[in-house]
Amino acid sequence: MLQLSGQVVSNDSLLGLEGVAVYVSGTTRGTHTRKSGYFSLPVVAGDTVVFAALGHETIYHSVPASTTKSSITLYVKLKEKSSTLPTVDVMPWATEHDLKQAVLRTKLPKDTQDLLAPIPPPVVYKSVTDMPAMDADANFKHGLQQQKQSRDARIRVPDIIKIFSIPIKYY
Structure with missing residues (x-):
């Protein structure tokens, strides 16, 4: 067993590369380079060491089988x-089929007046100091409610597309 160490750098800038995978092919032995590009890994004579990073060519280095060095x-x-990399399409539905079903279930208004949605009232912000204080039980229940809403929002899939428009005034 001997210690293989060194530095991995970029060919064009000679700066140390962080996060390069350095591993012995066919085993579970490996490491990643540090911020400065340094690594250290125990190897056996005859091992093939792989240096791989996204955006860089992979290099294979064979440790000489006849080496007597300790490092x-x-x-x-x-x-x-x-x-x-392939293109990734992001949409709020789990599959394209779910999107098609949501579009098919959409009910369009029969009259154009129904498209003109009323403008909601302005949001009134309240001061936190004007609200009653929560005791420990109310605070705990509120936290559980927030967690449940967050969890439900992650798995909820929209099933109907809502169409609305805001009237535009021309002057």
Whole structure:
């Protein structure tokens, strides 16, 4: 067993690369580089060490099988490599089928006057000091209610698309 250590840098700037995966192929031994690009990993003679990072080419380094040293130090330069990731479409429905069902269930108004929604009243902000103080039980119940609403909001899927418009006045 010997200690493999060193620094992984970017080929163009020679700055240390943080978060590069350094692992022995076919085993569970591995580490990541620190902020300055340094790493240290125990290896066995004959191991193949992999240096991999997103946006950079992967490098394979073989530890010599006939080495008698107790430690090896490497200076690894990773070349940048552009990779195209697939497009991700984000929508508030779990699947495209759910979106189609919501559109099909949408009920459009028959009269255009129904499209003109009344303007809601302005929001009135109250001071926290004007409200009655909560005791421990009320505070606990309020916290549980907030957690439940947050949990329900994460899994709720809109089932109807609401269409409304705001009247525009021309001068």
